[in-house]
Amino acid sequence: MALPHLPSSADMQPAVMLTTAQVAACLAITPRQVGHLAKQHGVGTKVGRDWIFTEQEVRRLAIRPKVGRPAKN
Numbered sequence: 001m002a003l004p005h006l007p008s009s010a011d012m013q014p015a016v017m018l019t020t021a022q023v024a025a026c027l028a029i030t031p032r033q034v035g036h037l038a039k040q041h042g043v044g045t046k047v048g049r050d051w052i053f054t055e056q057e058v059r060r061l062a063i064r065p066k067v068g069r070p071a072k073n
Helices: 020-027 031-041 055-062
Strands: 017-019 045-047 050-054
Touching (some): 017 020, 020 031, 020 055, 031 050, 031 055, 050 055
Antiparallel strands (some): 017 050, 045 050
């Protein structure tokens, strides 16, 4: 049985992982809010008691609806 071609380590680029604190700083929210968003949107990976996120997951978290009453025109 032949194994499928696996990319060599030179072909693969490591994913940039961000901590909860780094994501909070990027999104201008608290680390606690990052944890709540991660649970709501099903993103991030829990490592011990901390969460880590890929850049793609942070982009998904950045796109969120504005809360509150709509502005008057």
